[in-house]
Amino acid sequence: AQKITQTQPGMFVQEKEAVTLDCTYDTSDPSYGLFWYKQPSSGEMIFLIYQGSYDQQNATEGRYSLNFQKARKSANLVISASQLGDSAMYFCAMREPNAGNMLTFGGGTRLMVKP
Amino acid sequence: GEEVAQTPKHLVRGEGQKAKLYCAPIKGHSYVFWYQQVLKNEFKFLISFQNENVFDETGMPKERFSAKCLPNSPCSLEIQATKLEDSAVYFCASRNRGPGQPQHFGDGTRLSIL
Numbered sequence: 001a002q003k004i005t006q007t008q009p010g011m012f013v014q015e016k017e018a019v020t021l022d023c024t025y026d027t028s029d030p031s032y033g034l035f036w037y038k039q040p041s042s043g044e045m046i047f048l049i050y051q052g053s054y055d056q057q058n059a060t061e062g063r064y065s066l067n068f069q070k071a072r073k074s075a076n077l078v079i080s081a082s083q084l085g086d087s088a089m090y091f092c093a094m095r096e097p098n099a100g101n102m103l104t105f106g107g108g109t110r111l112m113v114k115p
Numbered sequence: 116g117e118e119v120a121q122t123p124k125h126l127v128r129g130e131g132q133k134a135k136l137y138c139a140p141i142k143g144h145s146y147v148f149w150y151q152q153v154l155k156n157e158f159k160f161l162i163s164f165q166n167e168n169v170f171d172e173t174g175m176p177k178e179r180f181s182a183k184c185l186p187n188s189p190c191s192l193e194i195q196a197t198k199l200e201d202s203a204v205y206f207c208a209s210r211n212r213g214p215g216q217p218q219h220f221g222d223g224t225r226l227s228i229l
Contacts, residue, residue, distance in 0.1 A: 035217055045206060045220035052215055089156065100171040102148055103208075103218060105158035 003027065004094055006106035013082045014114050020067070021077040021109045023092030032096050034075040035103065036066070039089040048090075051075055079111075087113045117141060121207050121221035122189075128197050129229055136224045137189040140209030146170070147184050148208045148218060149192050158206075164190065194226075202228045 005024045013019035025034065036048040051059045051066045059066040067076040079086055089110050093103040120139040128134045140147045149161040160174040164184040175182070179197075184190040194201055204225050208218035 031214075033214060037220075043204065043225075044222045045208075047217040047219065050215050050217055091158070093158075097214070100160075100163065100173065101146070102160040102163055102171060102174075103150075103158075104160070108156045 002106075003104045004092055004106035006090075006092055006109050008109045009107070010110045010112065012112050012114055013079075013086075015084060016081055018078060018080045019082055019111065021079070021090050021092075021111065022074070023076055023106060024072070024074045025092075025094050026073065027094065027096055029096045029098050031098070032094055034066070034068070035093045035095065036064070036075075036077045037091045037093065038086075039091060039108070041088070045091075049077065082113045084113050084115060087111060119207055119209050119219055119221035120189075121205075121224050123224060124222065125225045125227070127227045127229060130199060131196055134194045134197050134201070134226055134228075136192045136205050136207075136226070138191070138207030138221060139189045140184075140207070141211075141219055144209035144211050144219075146210050146212075146218075147190050148210075149182060149190075150206045150208065152204045152206060152223070153202075161192070161205075197226075197228045199228050202226060 032053045034051045038046045049061045049064045063080045065078045089108045091108045092106040122137045147164040151159045162172045163170040179195045182192045204223040206223045208220045210216045210218045
């Protein structure tokens, strides 16, 4: 079974609007961390935001926020006020400390911001 | 340094040749990870180190892949007898200790096997 599922291969959003990128995960470990990374066309991986499984509040970092619904095992990324520079691939990833500490990635969502 | 530095940016090898990739993690980071990204989306974990010790090598195709992180030297990933399917971008990442610490990625090495 897939540990991290991103069901949207591609998304369009109008500049200045908000967009939600979906991520669901599967783990039996009570302690885990969820991360979102951005990969522009230039190829580098940019860390955006982190949510711990025990965190009570949804994480926020500037225009990025994480809609964490633990019971549904979802960790959707919300980008507010989209900018042209937000066009990129976005990857959701999970770290399970009891399973090696590596990141397990979803297949990514390509976001395209329209002017 | 403050960034993960990977060299070279691009590496071209003929099938059957050896390829060696290098990674200097962020100074002070205890953990180093190698990932393989194929076709711009799928990431595969290869190996991780805690300082110079192998922490997890469950993703490594051991018959041809090897990796080291020696003190005072860049970490390295070596592929012997390369195959066409080894063509990918190889990312190195490092992170500090602590549960919420993110992995910081280098810019990757694009390996092309001809």
